[in-house]
Amino acid sequence: MxxxxxxxxxxxxxxxxxxxxxxxxxxxxxKKDWITFSPATIRNEMADLEELGFLEKTHTSSGRVPSxxxxxxxxxxxxxxxxxxxxxxxxIQSVFKQQMIEMEQLIRESANILSELTTYTTILLGPDxxxxxxxxxxxxxxxxxxxxxxxxxxxxHVENRLLTLPNGFSPSDIEKMVNIxxxxxxxxxxxxxxxxxxxxxxxxxxQHVKTADTVIQSLLNVSTGQKEGKIYYGGKTNMLNQPEFHxxxxxxxxxxxxxxxxxxxxxxxxxxxxxxxRIGSENNHMAMENCSVITAPFSVGEEQYxxxxxxxxxxxxxxxxxxxxxxxxxxxxxxxxxx
Amino acid sequence: MxxxxxxxxxxxxxxxxxxxxxxxxxxxxxKKDWITFSPATIRNEMADLEELGFLEKTHTSSGRVPSxxxxxxxxxxxxxxxxxxxxxxxxIQSVFKQQMIEMEQLIRESANILSELTTYTTILLGPDxxxxxxxxxxxxxxxxxxxxxxxxxxxxHVENRLLTLPNGFSPSDIEKMVNIxxxxxxxxxxxxxxxxxxxxxxxxxxQHVKTADTVIQSLLNVSTGQKEGKIYYGGKTNMLNQPEFHxxxxxxxxxxxxxxxxxxxxxxxxxxxxxxxRIGSENNHMAMENCSVITAPFSVGEEQYxxxxxxxxxxxxxxxxxxxxxxxxxxxxxxxxxx
DNA sequence: ATTAGCACTCCGGTAACTCGAGTGCTAACA
DNA sequence: TGTTAGCACTCGAGTTACCGGAGTGCTAAT
Numbered sequence: 001m002x003x004x005x006x007x008x009x010x011x012x013x014x015x016x017x018x019x020x021x022x023x024x025x026x027x028x029x030x031k032k033d034w035i036t037f038s039p040a041t042i043r044n045e046m047a048d049l050e051e052l053g054f055l056e057k058t059h060t061s062s063g064r065v066p067s068x069x070x071x072x073x074x075x076x077x078x079x080x081x082x083x084x085x086x087x088x089x090x091x092i093q094s095v096f097k098q099q100m101i102e103m104e105q106l107i108r109e110s111a112n113i114l115s116e117l118t119t120y121t122t123i124l125l126g127p128d129x130x131x132x133x134x135x136x137x138x139x140x141x142x143x144x145x146x147x148x149x150x151x152x153x154x155x156x157h158v159e160n161r162l163l164t165l166p167n168g169f170s171p172s173d174i175e176k177m178v179n180i181x182x183x184x185x186x187x188x189x190x191x192x193x194x195x196x197x198x199x200x201x202x203x204x205x206x207q208h209v210k211t212a213d214t215v216i217q218s219l220l221n222v223s224t225g226q227k228e229g230k231i232y233y234g235g236k237t238n239m240l241n242q243p244e245f246h247x248x249x250x251x252x253x254x255x256x257x258x259x260x261x262x263x264x265x266x267x268x269x270x271x272x273x274x275x276x277x278r279i280g281s282e283n284n285h286m287a288m289e290n291c292s293v294i295t296a297p298f299s300v301g302e303e304q305y306x307x308x309x310x311x312x313x314x315x316x317x318x319x320x321x322x323x324x325x326x327x328x329x330x331x332x333x334x335x336x337x338x339x
Numbered sequence: 340m341x342x343x344x345x346x347x348x349x350x351x352x353x354x355x356x357x358x359x360x361x362x363x364x365x366x367x368x369x370k371k372d373w374i375t376f377s378p379a380t381i382r383n384e385m386a387d388l389e390e391l392g393f394l395e396k397t398h399t400s401s402g403r404v405p406s407x408x409x410x411x412x413x414x415x416x417x418x419x420x421x422x423x424x425x426x427x428x429x430x431i432q433s434v435f436k437q438q439m440i441e442m443e444q445l446i447r448e449s450a451n452i453l454s455e456l457t458t459y460t461t462i463l464l465g466p467d468x469x470x471x472x473x474x475x476x477x478x479x480x481x482x483x484x485x486x487x488x489x490x491x492x493x494x495x496h497v498e499n500r501l502l503t504l505p506n507g508f509s510p511s512d513i514e515k516m517v518n519i520x521x522x523x524x525x526x527x528x529x530x531x532x533x534x535x536x537x538x539x540x541x542x543x544x545x546q547h548v549k550t551a552d553t554v555i556q557s558l559l560n561v562s563t564g565q566k567e568g569k570i571y572y573g574g575k576t577n578m579l580n581q582p583e584f585h586x587x588x589x590x591x592x593x594x595x596x597x598x599x600x601x602x603x604x605x606x607x608x609x610x611x612x613x614x615x616x617r618i619g620s621e622n623n624h625m626a627m628e629n630c631s632v633i634t635a636p637f638s639v640g641e642e643q644y645x646x647x648x649x650x651x652x653x654x655x656x657x658x659x660x661x662x663x664x665x666x667x668x669x670x671x672x673x674x675x676x677x678x
Numbered sequence: 679a680t681t682a683g684c685a686c687t688c689c690g691g692t693a694a695c696t697c698g699a700g701t702g703c704t705a706a707c708a
Numbered sequence: 709t710g711t712t713a714g715c716a717c718t719c720g721a722g723t724t725a726c727c728g729g730a731g732t733g734c735t736a737a738t
Contacts (some may be wrong), residue, residue: 040680059687062687103501136590148495378712665729
């Protein structure tokens with residue numbers, strides 16, 4: 001177990017390194033006026049902390065830097081929420097005060113403000129569309145051979161896909177088809193749509209509309225389109241300001257990662273209802289070396305809806321980010337639940 | 340006017356610099372076996388070319404580098420289309436061969452292949468939605484107070500927006516409203532929708548549905564949503580490989596630029612039907628220093644539809660990019676016109 | 679148990695030097 | 709007169725040597 005003095009020292013080191021990005025030495029620590037013991041003592045303690053794996057040296061005669069284990073201990077035991085400036089809190093609240101109907105807009109602005117306040121990059125995972133249920137199904141013919149299929153979900157999300165119609169597919173055929181589909185599919189979650197279409201609807205449709213199966217084939221793609229929630233970014237270039245990202249390869253890896261939406265989902269989707277912090281290698285991803293991710297889910301009513309994630313260097317201002325993130329997440333949950 | 344020899348030299352310099360990224364000296368030029376004159380002669384000619392503004396030196400005793408004017412002259416007079424490897428041509432064709440209905444998918448793949456083949460970054464401007472005409476208008480109620488408004492355009496594009504309904508707005512009200520709107524708005528291009536809604540439809544609606552104006556107010560946003568065509572990227576990180584982008588500030592400016600969709604539109608939208616090359620400062624944008632953009636519009640039927648743009652360093656392999664771009668644009672035009 | 683003192687290490691910056699590639703000029707040449 | 713060989717000169721990039729500062733670890737004194 002760590003002594004009280006060791007805790008103090010670890011805390012100072014993390015707090016200091018977070019703001020300065022420079023290895024912190026014993027002298028510097030002893031300067032803090034609530035530190036009563038001498039540099040030499042501190043050096044001894046630091047040697048112990050290093051042996052325990054909480055600290056690291058960049059080279060033999062440098063100051064100390066927190067290790068991943070050090071950060072982990074810090075966030076688990078030493079993290080005390082920061083008081084957020086009133087004007088910053090207001091900035092967050094202002095997003096929710098403006099009477100906006102459009103969820104997309106709201107989410108975009110949230111992401112931007114958050115990345116502005118934190119100086120890190122925000123990733124906002126939109127709702128998982130797959131869990132929405134079909135509210136209404138529709139086909140709008142465009143020409144003789146083409147039409148648009150539209151699915152409206154109970155949450156107001158709209159999916160659409162182009163269809164090619166077989167020759168001689170009449171408007172009345174469409175009408176029949178739409179009726180059957182609405183009858184059969186209303187209330188079905190999108191993730192089961194594919195199955196339902198293929199297994200149930202197809203049979204019935206064939207009985208009523210002869211060439212229905214070609215249309216259904218095209219239609220099947222509708223359900224396979226957007227696999228998971230949409231992703232919004234804020235402050236993509238913010239990380240370029242962090243000294244740990246002054247390396248081209250690093251930048252490339254991160255940018256590539258951010259373009260691969262599928263990867264992001266698994267990486268940033270939170271596992272439970274609380275705020276989660278993943279430090280460096282805990283992310284299980286090459287590109288996330290020296291990076292930490294803090295995720296916070298938000299919800300609409302009872303359902304989990306989406307998540308905000310902040311990605312920055314492991315040397316991140318955890319206390320600040322956690323508090324900001326929590327404010328934002330509460331705001332979002334409330335704003336989205338109300339209407 | 341430039342002598343034949345000067346033309347030869349300019350051409351060699353551009354071609355060489357494009358591949359090596361190194362200033363090219365007289366000795367190096369004289370090594371080409373179709374160059375018959377000596378380094379000394381070449382030095383003289385280069386001095387002249389520099390005086391004329393086609394070449395530059397990076398420092399007093401370095402080889403020469405093409406100036407913007409040099410590139411401009413090169414693309415205007417010295418550019419001869421390159422023969423593209425059969426397998427590369429096939430790669431492009433393969434995108435169009437697969438029987439894909441989905442335009443979005445097609446565009447995405449095009450962008451990716453193009454950036455892979457060129458090693459530069461591809462930007463694909465989707466169709467300008469504002470010119471589409473309303474085909475069908477619909478409102479799907481979700482709850483007592485909310486509904487989704489959907490507009491399908493003649494090209495199969497779907498716009499949608501959430502609405503809040505005033506208290507006591509009945510299904511029959513919705514039906515009336517939809518009928519009126521379909522009656523009035525079908526065939527109206529999206530860009531005029533706002534106006535038509537406000538001026539014409541509002542009056543008539545108020546006569547039939549008492550609380551229509553609140554709904555219309557929300558509805559007005561539908562038309563102001565997506566201002567212009569969607570943007571697709573390919574090979575965003577490709578430019579990090581180019582030595583001229585080994586500078587953090589440069590990278591940041593470019594990334595910021597790419598995130599500002601509105602800026603992109605004006606920057607990359609081609610002015611006429613042909614392929615256009617804009618070199619460095621011709622782009623009128625800070626971030627585009629040392630960058631060239633080649634744009635090629637593609638069309639569906641007679642209408643101009645969208646555009647492909649390739650962005651790379653001024654030291655770009657123009658002849659290759661132009662040929663590839665032309666192939667891709669023809670392919671796209673054809674693929675999109677057919678169905 | 680704590681701390682002052684001291685020798686030692688390592689990084690970062692700077693100055694001096696070298697090497698190679700390239701130029702511009704002059705004079706010789708066809 | 710246009711072309712070329714020769715040569716002195718310039719500049720950048722890379723290498724080495726050096727210095728100062730910040731920091732450590734250890735020992736001995738408190």
